[in-house]
Amino acid sequence: MTQAKKGDKVQVNYKGYLDDGTIFDSSEGKKPLDVVLGSGTVIPGFDAALVGMEVGSRKTVKIPMDDAYGKHNAELVMQVPKDQIPPDLKPEIGQKLQVGGAAGELMAVEVIDLTDDFIVLDANPPLSGKDLTFDLELVAIA
Known part of the structure; x- marks a missing residue:
């Protein structure tokens, strides 16, 4: 099976939550998120987690704040x-x-x-200073 790589346009379903279990964002009930891997349109840790995934695969990834929105400034x-x-x-x-x-x-x-x-x-991003966890499902590679 084909694995997602840098430059690929992918579609992903996701649920993001904080360490206390609070869900801060989700694609549930919406169209999957379109991402061009390596384009910088999503946080680095989210992008990196998608690389190597195959269509239909799922995983949970914990993204430290430095690979998300950074430390609170x-x-x-x-x-x-x-x-x-x-x-x-x-x-x-x-x-x-x-x-x-x-x-x-x-x-x-x-x-x-x-x-x-x-x-x-x-003026910090609301999720700065926080480690994030995402449940990911790769839906398509274009």
Whole structure:
């Protein structure tokens, strides 16, 4: 049987979960995920786990944070004075926002704390600092 290799377009069903069993993403009830192996469109550990799989094969793989979204970077946590946010914005902990970065790019952030004077924003990917586990099923190699 043919094994998936770098450059192949593959379709994969997956379920991703954290060490505590919380499911953070799944293809269940959706079309399989299309991935071109080696293209950088998915996290490195997910990509590497698909290489060598055959159509119809399944496996479970644990991906350490360094091969997923990396370590949590304290430099991406910022305190913004409340007087610098739009007056119509009523931030709440857990709220997702987009803010302008230093070079004018948009950054996705999450409100992680509120004080009397500041709103604390985290621009790290939500899964940074976490080891991830995936159940994988290779559906097709194109």
